[in-house]
Amino acid sequence: MKPVIVFGAGDIAEVVDYLFQKTIGRTVAAFTVDGDYVKSDTAFGKPLVAFEEVAARFPFTDYDAFVALSYNKMNVLRAQKVEAMRSAGYNLTSYVSPRATVMTDKIGENCLIFEDNTLQPFCQIGNNVTLWSGNHIGHHSVIEDNVFISSHVVISGGVKVGHNSFIGVNTTVVDHIEIAPFTLLGAGCLVQQSTDAEGVYAPTATIEKRKVPSTRLRNI
Numbered sequence: 001m002k003p004v005i006v007f008g009a010g011d012i013a014e015v016v017d018y019l020f021q022k023t024i025g026r027t028v029a030a031f032t033v034d035g036d037y038v039k040s041d042t043a044f045g046k047p048l049v050a051f052e053e054v055a056a057r058f059p060f061t062d063y064d065a066f067v068a069l070s071y072n073k074m075n076v077l078r079a080q081k082v083e084a085m086r087s088a089g090y091n092l093t094s095y096v097s098p099r100a101t102v103m104t105d106k107i108g109e110n111c112l113i114f115e116d117n118t119l120q121p122f123c124q125i126g127n128n129v130t131l132w133s134g135n136h137i138g139h140h141s142v143i144e145d146n147v148f149i150s151s152h153v154v155i156s157g158g159v160k161v162g163h164n165s166f167i168g169v170n171t172t173v174v175d176h177i178e179i180a181p182f183t184l185l186g187a188g189c190l191v192q193q194s195t196d197a198e199g200v201y202a203p204t205a206t207i208e209k210r211k212v213p214s215t216r217l218r219n220i
Helices: 009-022 051-057 075-087
Strands: 002-006 028-033 046-050 063-066
Touching: 002 009, 002 075, 028 051, 046 051, 046 075, 063 075
Parallel strands: 002 028, 002 063, 028 046
Antiparallel strands: none
16 A cells, blocks of 8 residues: 655644554655655654655655644634645545454445444545544444544444544544534533534533532542
């Protein structure tokens, strides 16, 4: 397989470099970011090249690409850079952990699927989707493009997650509802009905500090 050029030079890019090389034996040849953000010639011991120059130094005929960015601006920035790499001629590859349980072949481009994810039969994963560790994607569910799902999220069967949504850790989505595009679900949500586009949802209960200090508790 072709070596990979990674767009990004932050924590996620470093993680992607590790995953590609240590878990599937695929070479990351260099990193690229927009020229204004190049502060060094290297990132993580490899060349760091301005995006404006990357195609000349690492031609798309010889390299694949992967965009390793976060959910900034509701995944819009990551989507923009995916389109920029695609427009430069690169094939956008995906990473699927060998420790994920995958029972579907419908996985798009530039997907980042970590260990311990379960993808049940007939589910569909769009382009530019991140599934961090330990999620459950139920049967016949559809994850549209440019979605970021954090760790330990349960998406039940027959759910549609609209494009550019973000789902926080430990969220549960019940079956046969629709998460509208650009929905933000905070950590720990229990979602029992469809959401509105661009809606922000968070659990109403919050933790409270008890008056008794931890050093005076008897049973811990």
